[in-house]
Structure formats: C-alpha cells, structure tokens
Amino acid sequence: MGKRRATPDIRERFGYVVKVRREALGLTQEDLADKAGIHRTYLSEVERGTRNHSLVNIERLAAGLSIRICELFEVIESG
Numbered sequence: 001m002g003k004r005r006a007t008p009d010i011r012e013r014f015g016y017v018v019k020v021r022r023e024a025l026g027l028t029q030e031d032l033a034d035k036a037g038i039h040r041t042y043l044s045e046v047e048r049g050t051r052n053h054s055l056v057n058i059e060r061l062a063a064g065l066s067i068r069i070c071e072l073f074e075v076i077e078s079g
Contacts, residue, residue: 008049009049010076011049011050011051011052011053012049013049013076013079014046014049014053014058014072014076015046015047015048015049015051016047016049017072017075017076018032018043018046018047018061018065018072019047021065021067021072021075022047022065025065025066029043029044029047032061032064032065033064035063035064036057036060036061036063036064036065037060037064038057038060038061042057043061046061058072
C-alpha cells in the first residue's frame with residue numbers, strides 16, 4: 001500500500017489559494033492569465049497543483065491577483 005500524505009504539498013496549496021483569490025475577484029482563468037502575462041493552460045496547471053512555479057511567475061500571479069507575494073504565502077501557511 002502507498003502512503004497517503006497528511007496535507008497537500010505546497011504546489012496544491014498554492015494553486016488552491018490562487019484559484020480562491022481569482023474567483024473572489026470575479027476573474028476567469030483567461031482574465032488572470034492575461035493580467036499575469038502567462039498562458040491560460042499554465043494557470044490551469046498552477047491551480048491544479050501540477051506545476052512547479054518559478055519565482056518570476058509567482059510574482060506575476062501575485063500582481064495579477066492584486067495581492068503581495070507574502071500575502072499569498074501567509075494564506076497558504078494559515079491553512
């Protein structure tokens with residue numbers, strides 16, 4: 001039997017926070033991708049937690065979400 005993780009990994013938690021913030025702002029994935037200067041399919045992978053992000057793209061996503069980078073990670077850390 002495989003081991004189950006107690007909590008989602010950082011990519012999944014990050015993606016969830018991005019998705020929740022995007023939806024709270026009333027943005028589609030395409031809207032946010034345009035604002036962040038990234039491709040929509042990349043954003044989809046971010047939100048699903050399947051993409052390992054670069055610091056540059058984390059900064060772009062934070063800007064597109066109108067939130068400071070540290071605030072994104074504060075939400076992730078608070079669970």
